[in-house]
Amino acid sequence: MRLDLTTLFLMTVAVTFTAGVLFLLSWSQTRRERSLAVWGIAHLVGSLASLMLALRDQIPDSLSIGLANALMIGAYGLIWSGVRAFEGRRLRLGWALAGGTVWLVACLIPPFYGSLVARVVLASTLAGLYCASGGLMIWRGRGEPLVSRYPALVLLASYAVLYWIRVPLAFALPLPASVAIASPWFAILCFTGTLYSVAIAFVFMALTKERAEREQRLAAETDALTGIANRRALVAGAERHLAVAPAALLLFDLDRFKAINDRYGHSVGDAVLAAFCTIAAPLLPPEAVFGRMGGEEFACLLPRLDERAAARVGERVRAAVAGFDHPDYPDLAMRVSVGVAAESQIGGSLDYLLRRADDALYRAKHAGRDRVVTAGDDPLLRAEAEPDAVALSTVHTVRSVTR
Structure with missing residues (x-):
């Protein structure tokens, strides 16, 4: 049985969009946890990028290749920025959007735009860097004992590895001259993107829930006047x-x-x-x-x-x-x-x-x-x-x- 890749892309769009909405709904109930809002926007941006990728050959390449990948890379940057917010650090939105900007600038260079290998290498490197940096941030915050912290670390680190594996594979394996959605590369990207959206939504929402429960527990066990145990x-x-x-x-x-x-x-x-x-x-x-x-x-x-x-x-x-x-x-x-x-x-x-x-x-x-x-x-x-x-x-x- 062969899955229709357009259907897979549309499924990715639906799942990612739903995850983004759920993040924003959770944030509306817990406004002080800014990371939920950032992750919600990241998933909405990612769903738009997936939709543009699904419309390949139906919309101009400047949109399905240039803008779509810039948005996808930017979505990973926003996820990284959301992790920073979760760990109590500055968002640094400029750095979050820098990867997408680098991609757009590179697409203005004809030799780069015409080389599928170059595009795969740059997109995979940038997305992997954001995922790895987010995982490192989660690791550095391990002083706060949250059960879902380590699944989040494994998720981000493994996704970074999967992206970086594409770099040597782009040189070692023959790639089609035209990146149509019939390519198995898109099937892999689509399927892993869907799994990632579901997993990241589950784990990150679990992180914020565990933090809220821990703060409530600590408040119930702390003497309000002196700050020590009651x-x-x-x-x-x-x-x-x-x-x-x-x-x-x-x-x-x-x-x-x-x-x-x-x-x-x-x-x-x-x-x-x-x-x-x-x-x-x-x-x-x-x-x-x-x-x-x-x-x-x-x-x-x-x-x-x-x-x-x-x-x-x-x-x-x-x-x-x-x-x-x-x-x-x-x-x-x-x-x-x-x-x-x-x-x-x-x-x-x-x-x-x-x-x-x-x-x-x-x-x-x-x-x-x-x-x-x-x-x-x-x-x-x-x-x-x-x-x-x-x-x-x-x-x-x-x-x-x-x-």
Whole structure:
């Protein structure tokens, strides 16, 4: 059975046009995701290019060869630009349209326009560059964990390879003198273009959906005031770590916080809470689970640390907080008491750790505040050393937080 190539082209036009409309409809519901609009326009441009290619021998060659291929290359450039927008970069529409412009200029040169090999090489090189650059952009953004990121990378990279394979094939295989739609090259281009339109629409829409869901999830797990994990996320993260490894828990409580609110107002009090988090977070190990329990109380789970090692971490935080000062409020003193408890067994109870750390915190408050107390020791733990250089540097960088 032999497929009619004109029908294949028209199918490509319909599929690409539909994908473009779907992108634009999705963008109309999520206006801040500009990439959807750019990808939608790219697919509409691609559908117009496919239509002009399908009308070969029915419209002037200047349109079916010159303009149609320029639009197709420009569509790939817009897809690349949409990827840039998705990754939070500038669109750079000039570069997106540069490939089509290069094609049009080249078509004004008679030797190039008359050589099918030259046209195949240039069009394939430009389209492949846009696809490869888009794939590279997706790879560089892998710090944002999205499941569809890697299928998108494979899709763009494989399509770039398919285009670039056409370059040596154009020299190695005989090409027809006239590029009519009866050529199998057009059948391959048409079929792969249809598959690409469907796949790119599916994967890119999945990317934007996953990002929206991730942002909603992060918002639900983040304390709006301080930007760290809220109680729900803290408990969930701590329980995950306790299920696979022993851990220690630090329980922080800002000393005399009510007095700060009463004297300076709640806006300064809120800034103090944010400043504490800005000071503490850089001093905690990378794997620490740090969050706000509520009010002026914070907790931090330290995987694989014993009570003594956790107490040293707590003391670094306490010392850094004690060194905080603000030029606009010279009398404002920020101090923190810390309770420490540890669980040496895998699968420990977070509630048990919280009760023991809370008891240690109570003893720290009762003993005069601004100190670290461990659950395993009745004596107070108070480091004699000054805050280390990291803590002091952190203090200076945070002085502007409460402005």
